[in-house]
Amino acid sequence: MRLKNGGESVTYLYAFLVGGAICAIGQLILDFTNLTPGHMLVILTVAGAIAGGLDLYEPLLKFAGAGALVPVSGFGASIARGALAEAKRMGILGLFTGVFEYTGMGIAVAVFFGTLVALIANPKS
Amino acid sequence: MPARKLGRSTVKFASPPIIVGTGTVVGPVEGKGPLASDFDVVLPDHAYGERTPEKSETKILEQAAKIAIERAKIEKSMVDYYMAGDLLNQIISAGYSARQLSIPYFGLYGACSTCAMSLALAGMVIDGGFADYVLVACSSHYQTAERQYRYPIELNIQRKTTSQYTVTGAGAAVLASSGTGPKLTHATVGKVVDLGLKDVHDMGGAMAPAAADTLLTHFADTGRGPKDYDLILTGDLASFGSEMLKELVRDNGVELGANYRDCGLMLFDTKSQHVGAGGSGCACSAVVTFGHVLKEMEKGTYKNVLLVATGALMSPLSCQQGESIPCVAHAVVIEA
Numbered sequence: 001m002r003l004k005n006g007g008e009s010v011t012y013l014y015a016f017l018v019g020g021a022i023c024a025i026g027q028l029i030l031d032f033t034n035l036t037p038g039h040m041l042v043i044l045t046v047a048g049a050i051a052g053g054l055d056l057y058e059p060l061l062k063f064a065g066a067g068a069l070v071p072v073s074g075f076g077a078s079i080a081r082g083a084l085a086e087a088k089r090m091g092i093l094g095l096f097t098g099v100f101e102y103t104g105m106g107i108a109v110a111v112f113f114g115t116l117v118a119l120i121a122n123p124k125s
Numbered sequence: 126m127p128a129r130k131l132g133r134s135t136v137k138f139a140s141p142p143i144i145v146g147t148g149t150v151v152g153p154v155e156g157k158g159p160l161a162s163d164f165d166v167v168l169p170d171h172a173y174g175e176r177t178p179e180k181s182e183t184k185i186l187e188q189a190a191k192i193a194i195e196r197a198k199i200e201k202s203m204v205d206y207y208m209a210g211d212l213l214n215q216i217i218s219a220g221y222s223a224r225q226l227s228i229p230y231f232g233l234y235g236a237c238s239t240c241a242m243s244l245a246l247a248g249m250v251i252d253g254g255f256a257d258y259v260l261v262a263c264s265s266h267y268q269t270a271e272r273q274y275r276y277p278i279e280l281n282i283q284r285k286t287t288s289q290y291t292v293t294g295a296g297a298a299v300l301a302s303s304g305t306g307p308k309l310t311h312a313t314v315g316k317v318v319d320l321g322l323k324d325v326h327d328m329g330g331a332m333a334p335a336a337a338d339t340l341l342t343h344f345a346d347t348g349r350g351p352k353d354y355d356l357i358l359t360g361d362l363a364s365f366g367s368e369m370l371k372e373l374v375r376d377n378g379v380e381l382g383a384n385y386r387d388c389g390l391m392l393f394d395t396k397s398q399h400v401g402a403g404g405s406g407c408a409c410s411a412v413v414t415f416g417h418v419l420k421e422m423e424k425g426t427y428k429n430v431l432l433v434a435t436g437a438l439m440s441p442l443s444c445q446q447g448e449s450i451p452c453v454a455h456a457v458v459i460e461a
Contacts, residue, residue, distance in 0.1 A: 034323075123277075124171075
């Protein structure tokens with residue numbers, strides 16, 4: 001079935017399966033190793049960045065949309081994508097300036113809303 | 126050998142100090158557990174009207190101490206020493222509570238073994254003739270411990286099956302040279318045992334060898350065995366650690382039977398309450414012993430109880446640097 005925006009509705013299924021699979025990897029890391037949630041985040045981000053740098057993450061994004069973009073591996077891929085794009089444009093320095101090209105908004109939003117929620121809410125146990 | 130010492134590391138008090146008053150305060154989760162009715166105060170929430178959980182912990186420690194003094198029917202000025210400890214850096218809960226109480230103060234750090242450690246020391250001070258009244262107290266708080274030792278509470282990290290839940294609460298007791306009440310007859314001071322375990326998500330497993338060492342030393346020193354006690358109580362080994370302890374002492378020919386229980390498992394309904402393998406923290410053994418066990422002794426359920434409280438002496442920094450977890454266990458005997 002075609003959607004109004006021109007996409008296929010089966011994308012939702014792919015997004016669910018791919019996003020779920022990435023999260024399942026994270027859960028397996030926590031359950032079967034002594035690594036901390038911090039380690040798990042870094043492993044998935046770096047894996048995403050490597051895959052992004054080798055042009056392997058792009059097909060996954062096309063296939064599963066938000067299912068590949070939303071997990072932290074998508075964040076890693078975006079870091080690599082931004083750095084490589086800027087490197088092409090302005091040389092080696094672009095590797096550094098491009099890191100936040102596509103991820104800057106996500107970070108700014110996280111900081112802003114994190115602060116907002118911290119101001120109005122208290123953690124429960 | 127000193128006159129009041131038995132064997133390697135046990136003290137037998139010549140005139141056993143008496144526990145003349147106790148005070149216990151527990152948090153909201155503990156207040157829904159099976160022992161809830163045994164505690165003096167149950168908090169409505171973790172904050173307890175304070176701006177930070179650290180302030181809340183100080184408040185409950187102070188409250189437990191005041192209740193214990195009240196129950197002992199003495200004045201604060203009659204207490205010779207206040208011995209207290211908790212889990213936080215620089216044992217701030219104990220320090221700040223002592224600021225309010227203004228009783229000569231000894232700050233103790235034995236991690237979760239603090240309850241038994243303070244009883245042993247208070248017993249020695251009183252039996253040695255240095256004091257008539259000693260107030261012992263310790264506290265822990267889920268939120269303060271969680272953020273110091275593990276993760277910010279806001280992160281809401283998943284627990285592992287071996288993870289334990291830090292008890293929110295405080296327990297205090299006044300020991301006296303004379304009076305009526307249960308008596309402290311023996312104390313066995315533990316040595317630090319470290320089998321090289323590094324998993325901070327399995328503290329019970331790390332502490333079990335220390336508990337086994339102290340338990341076996343106690344039996345060897347006193348010539349007693351598990352059958353000589355109505356109740357043998359470990360502080361916070363929880364489900365995995367207490368099974369490990371049973372195996373470790375079994376290897377040495379000692380069988381822990383139905384009279385063996387663990388405070389961390391008694392305090393919660395581990396099936397319905399989400400507390401992982403069971404409770405932990407200084408308050409765990411303190412509130413169960415001072416709140417529940419002493420009340421049962423009064424009723425006549427138990428005549429003599431052996432409390433073995435275990436503590437893990439690592440810091441988050443030492444763990445990050447790859448150090449293993451050194452553990453200690455102290456034991457005290459309480460007789461009705």
